Amino acid sequence: DQQVKQNSPSLSVQEGRISILNCDYTNSMFDYFLWYKKYPAEGPTFLISISSIKDKNEDGRFTVFLNKSAKHLSLHIVPSQPGDSAVYFCAASDYGSGNTGKLIFGQGTTLQVKP
Amino acid sequence: EPEVxxxxxxxxxxxxxxxxxxxVPISNHLYFYWYRQILGQKVEFLVSFYNNEISEKSEIFDDQFxxxxxxxxxxxxxxxxTKLEDSAMYFCASSExxxxxEAFFGQGTRLTVV
Incomplete structure (x- = not known):
């Protein structure tokens, strides 16, 4: 049941450059999307979110873009820093149905930012 | 900063x-969750809990849980x-x-079944 997919298991970028992490989803009922960052042996840490009524949300170096027609979202990190090296998870929720707060996660993308 | x-x-x-x-969830949060991550796999939803009852559970969350x-x-x-296949990281989360x-996650418990 791959409702949320992150097709790139890993990404390597140079410090200062842009990192673009991608996520696709299949469930058109999803109406809220989140990005989490995870370091080894720690829990996921919330980064940024976007509601389906928007197509862009920005928070400092992090911007999330949502393309509902393509069922695709992306996380842009500009400029990338070595401390950004972690696993990034895309997550989605269908708050309109049942409203339980359940999140569906993608498989994660490991980002390495090289100094 | 409050944390789980x-x-x-x-x-x-x-x-x-x-x-x-x-x-221990964040004190003013009302919704609580358990997720797990088997090594090398995605984070999977187990259960959500609100108002002292389960609001949703996954197929993983069987009678043993x-x-x-x-x-x-x-x-x-x-x-x-416990079964060998229960070995995983278990994450608790809570949300307002x-x-x-957003849901805030704890640092996890690594469960190893031998």
Whole structure:
């Protein structure tokens, strides 16, 4: 049941450059999307979110873009820093149905930012 | 900054034994969750809990699993008879609301069943 997919298991970028992490989803009922960052042996840490009524949300170096027609979202990190090296998870929720707060996660993308 | 705390950080148990994983959610949050991540796999939803009852559970959350909020602060996950395949990182999370708000995760409990 791959409702949320992150097709790139890993990404390597140079410090200062842009990192673009991608996520696709299949469930058109999803109406809220989140990005989490995870370091080894720690829990996921919330980064940024976007509601389906928007197509862009920005928070400092992090911007999330949502393309509902393509069922695709992306996380842009500009400029990338070595401390950004972690696993990034895309997550989605269908708050309109049942409203339980359940999140569906993608498989994660490991980002390495090289100094 | 308020955070979700989980204990223990690592639990080793023998197959067939019962384990209880403990969590203290953020104090003003009303929605509580358990997720797990088997090594190398995605984070999977187990159960959501609101108003002292389960609001949704996944197919993973079978009769061997149960959750409880025994007092005003703790939220526990019990596995009655552990199997080898229960070995995973278990994450507790909480949120203020269930709609359009982020869930905050604890640091996880690594459960190893031997």
């Amino acid at each position: 705390t989980q204990t223990p950080s690592h639990q080793v148990t023998q197959m067939g034994q019962e384990v209880i994983l403990r969590c 149960s959750v409880e909020r025994p007092d005003g602060s703790n939220f526990t996950l019990k596995i009655r008879s 609301d269930s709609g359009n708000t």
